[in-house]
Amino acid sequence: MVTLAEVARHAGVSASTVSYVLSGKRSISAPTRERVEQSIKELGYHPNAGARALASSRSNIIALMVPLRTDMYVPVMMEVAIAVATTARAHGYDVLLLTGEEGPAAVRRVTGSGLADAMILMDVELEDERLPLLRDARQPTVLIGLPADTVGLTCVDLDFTATGALCAEHLAQLGHREIAVVGEAPAVYERHTGFAVRTLEGLRGRARELGLRLLHRPCEGSYESMAGALARIFDERPGTTGFVVQNEAAIDPLLSLLRRQGRAVPEDISVVAVCPDQVAAQASVRLTSVAIPAEEMGRRAVELVVAKLEGRGADEVTLLAPELTVRASSGPAPHTAP
Amino acid sequence: MVTLAEVARHAGVSASTVSYVLSGKRSISAPTRERVEQSIKELGYHPNAGARALASSRSNIIALMVPLRTDMYVPVMMEVAIAVATTARAHGYDVLLLTGEEGPAAVRRVTGSGLADAMILMDVELEDERLPLLRDARQPTVLIGLPADTVGLTCVDLDFTATGALCAEHLAQLGHREIAVVGEAPAVYERHTGFAVRTLEGLRGRARELGLRLLHRPCEGSYESMAGALARIFDERPGTTGFVVQNEAAIDPLLSLLRRQGRAVPEDISVVAVCPDQVAAQASVRLTSVAIPAEEMGRRAVELVVAKLEGRGADEVTLLAPELTVRASSGPAPHTAP
DNA sequence: CCAGATAGTCGAAGCGCTTCAACTGGCTTT
């Protein structure tokens, strides 16, 4: 193991000079800098992370807490995680991967040990038990998702309320009056996951304003559960012509089932999904959808947390405006018998 | 920040005693231990990670390099990552998430800085440029996946050759003679990804032995590309009755298309997939499949790497035996006109 | 031509922990 001291000796300077060359916190003459850099290269020197962390009380690590569950939005999670890792590296940070498993204990461990300089939490619940701990942690934190009370917190999320509203508007504009919402699995609602609840609120609110009839049915991602939900929907509201799909796992089953029942998309039934663009574009019918901007959420979260680490930036809630892309799964409502 | 020294003072013992209580590396009398533990609790002490790393030259961190690309097997990646994180925690390690983006540089950074005690690499290519670096790194490494040359390396992977063979056997046993393989996207092969190549080799080898005719067609996950591939398959080999699907994104499109063409599964066409059990069970037809044991691969990788860290365990290649589960998508080959 | 600023470098004091050698006092062993 090559140490700073050895580099210093090799370059004929003091240890502090080498340190300042590395950090740039003091000016160093060009010849000295070059000599030091040359020595670093020749010796193959790499600063020791532990020693650095101890001396500077900065680890250059950002902790990312991802949900343990894989009952929803796995691709979204993965995309966020990768965006976080990539963006963090671009700012000189590494990413520590924590699963939700430990819950609040993980937060305590990280904040207490100085393992990470900052934290990013995903899959925040409306009344998340980790929040009180964050409020008086030394480390700045950014949430991806929106809890019920955001006072003193920095959050990034898609504006799911607006997303719901946007879906309702799109279908209303096309003349649809009876809308079914294929929701997330019941467990997701029971967990008080913000985005699921908010999307529904947005849908309901706008539907009321526009005079739409709305029927919400939770749905596991499987084919069977979608079949069951669909049967109940048409049973209860035979006039349904518009679907909003919130659960991306339900998309393929829904399209399959509709086709099998002889209902054409978009001629008889219009479908709007809330999912990443890639998923929407790959389905058997190219789906009209509101994109979930996973990459942007991850990137923004890192940028916000880095800003806080550098003393810039304050607490704020960043809601990304939803964008609806019209593809091949939505069209004018069919004329029904008068 | 509470330090070890403060705990020692509070408990009326020396710092080293507190350290030994924490690490258990020396025997401590019960009364002393209790007093120290009490002080730790009262003061809310958490050992400082940086100081620990510096003094012990162990960071208690395992680095996990995941592929940057999301062109395949996202759920598998995610499941592996979560299993790694969970298992690592159970052994007292945290996980550092690295993306493939930096390539060999990331390996150098981690091994050089002592940021992590060990590494786990996913998505290893047959001639991976990171391998030479690993061979003489201080940190033990485990690969998930199999490079061409495994000398001096520890690897865990599903036995994809056997997997391919198993699929061929299953279909042969049911009387199928003409088999089509829906492969990964061409980019995956160009990248020399081991599992894709090996699966194919296993299929080809066994097919030859059993007298099956095999047709391999790469396929992006999209509906369009599956439609194209399928058309070409039936065009070239109208007698095809068995399908092996390697690309999990192609599963739903394939089933949809077959149904639309009036080909019944499993009456006319049998389908065997290589994918996680959850995916197989959720498809519109419950799929006969060989499971990709993502959780087990992640768990094993951590166990192997921890064993190496503790001086147990040596270099070895662990190939998990494939298991084929018969579900509703495969059945006897239809009797064709003589 | 000198006071004061500025650039460039260094020495030394830690950062909070682990671990080694050494010590103490009570036991067992012969």
Next chain:
DNA sequence: AAAGCCAGTTGAAGCGCTTCGACTATCTGG
């Protein structure tokens, strides 16, 4: 009763780095 051993505890020496204050040499403006 002397020798040896063991459990339990301690002091001190770092681990490799950052950073503060101090020092020297070179400029700058009045």
